[in-house]
Amino acid sequence: MTAMIDVTDANKTFTMHLQGGIELPVVSGVTFQVNASECVVLSGPSGAGKSSILKMVFGNYRCDSGRIGIRHRGAVIDLASAEPRQILNVRRSTIGYVSQFLRAVPRVATIDVVAEPLIVNGMPRTDAQQRAGNLLRRLNIPERLWQLPPATFSGGEQQRVNIARGFISDLPILLLDEPTASLDAANRAVVVELVAEKKRQGVAMVAIVHDDEIRHLIADRIVDVTSFAAAA
Template sequence: MMHNTEIPYILDVENLGKQFQLHLVDGRVITPFANVSFKVRQGHLFMISGKSGAGKTTILKCIYRTYLTNQGHIWYDSREFGRIDIASADENSISRLREQELGFCSQFLKVLPRVPALEVTAEPLIKCGVPRDEALEEAARWLGRLGIEESRWLASPITFSGGEQQRLNLARAFIAAPRILLLDEPTASLDAVSKSIVLDMIREATEKGITILTVSHDIAAIQELADDTFWLEA
């Protein structure tokens, strides 16, 4: 087993800052965080902790480039581009990284109506070039593992309960085995059995070398698996 000092850093967040302008509230500007810096080792589970409203999820969204940053750099050691600053990279590069290397699982499911759950789950694999039949078979395996009954696989996920939607979200996130996986509250809305399954999935993913950054209020459960924890000051 490699010692920490021998495991390379895959992500280097340097003096990151984000501001939002509230156009409906006199145009005032709020700053969730500024001057945030941390490094993440390859294949580690890195937990971002802190009080509600500190900007934890916003950091994940900056790394995935859902949000543009106002300050700092997000250096990523990518397979395709080498060392790249996600904060300033062009949109085409970001699209490629999302397709091939970066995964994001939010708390909220956003899908097209009337698309079956099985198709929704298989989509990330199909986008990566996996044959459709093979992708659907793998999607079935993940949905089964996460306890979504087979009778529901051809239904639209918009008919699912909150817990079922969260489990489908997680299946979509894990199925393509991205190089970096960003998990926003991965155990929220889950019962004890489902939570245990998800924690096993996280453990297995890091053992395979997938780097995971997570935000969670379920600190006790995640901290047992976390290699590193970063406290974000409010």
């Protein structure tokens, strides 16, 4: 079986031109694979480059060298060398990214913020809204808030809206960047459940989780990124 994510010898260095052009090595020789129905958790101390790796896998950070192989619609596409619109296609139908913060869209109702990824992929609005509602209910967002834009919500509520938006679609790859960071125990449990469901559906996941307990609950494998940390 071919891996869903196949990262080979990826390197990333920041060149800070505003600071006299100093080079800031981030990671080098990053190599790991993720299969379907598997959740890989990246571990390592702060600053080791976990988030950078996640962003490289999403195509948000560019690689200096190496390969980010993504299984997209039955073929493997290398995000490190893909055209912008190929990356956009991959994001639309293959990779989802759940960040810590909701990039609030002004004036759009919460229910629509959550339903949007489904609508973009062609699902009728009412069906999409129904699924969005189910998820919001599970994540304990009261129904009276659904029609309001999330920009005015508390941090925890915004994060749960963000999780709902991230988990709603049927994408085969999900990247989770601290999805439980500011959640209470009940909502953390919901996220663990959601991850388990995604695994059963065959989704490949890469996560960054600081909470040891959660990590134990969701990780199938742990990849220690310390070995990729580039020597300065």
